Amino acid sequence: MTPQRRAIVAEVMRTQGHISPTALARKVQADMPGVNASTIYRTLAMLEEVGVLAHAHLESGAEYHRAEDAGHVHLMCSNCGAEDDLSLREARALQNLIEEHRGFAPDLTHFAISGLCANCQRAVARH
Ligand SMILES: [Zn+2]
Numbered sequence: 001m002t003p004q005r006r007a008i009v010a011e012v013m014r015t016q017g018h019i020s021p022t023a024l025a026r027k028v029q030a031d032m033p034g035v036n037a038s039t040i041y042r043t044l045a046m047l048e049e050v051g052v053l054a055h056a057h058l059e060s061g062a063e064y065h066r067a068e069d070a071g072h073v074h075l076m077c078s079n080c081g082a083e084d085d086l087s088l089r090e091a092r093a094l095q096n097l098i099e100e101h102r103g104f105a106p107d108l109t110h111f112a113i114s115g116l117c118a119n120c121q122r123a124v125a126r127h
């Protein structure tokens with residue numbers, strides 16, 4: 001593994017929660033100005049292929065986290081961008097409901113559910 005790839009892997013592993021490819025590029029380039037974005041994208045794809053990372057689609061685009069942390073449903077406020085997680089256990093009833101529809105097996109972890117957080121709902125109600 002090249003030093004560039006090692007720096008990319010170290011940065012992803014240090015990150016709590018999600019990191020977007022652009023945020024990752026910014027951080028890695030701060031330490032190693034020579035690393036270009038395509039190296040970062042290729043390394044992310046490689047790490048996903050070997051099962052270390054997983055991506056999810058959030059309001060802001062695709063983001064990565066460690067594969068072992070990926071088992072949750074993403075809730076994203078489309079007004080203020082607040083993020084929350086729902087465990088798969090909490091989402092069980094929704095999962096079952098969808099499975100009852102022609103046996104469709106949903107992957108609830110892959111795309112975020114967008115909506116309004118409690119704060120933004122209160123703000124809307126005040127108007
Ligand atoms: Zn995807």
Ligand SMILES: [Zn+2]
Nearest residue numbers: 018056065074
């Ligand atoms: Zn997540």
Ligand SMILES: [Zn+2]
Nearest residue numbers: 077080117120
């Ligand atoms: Zn909000």
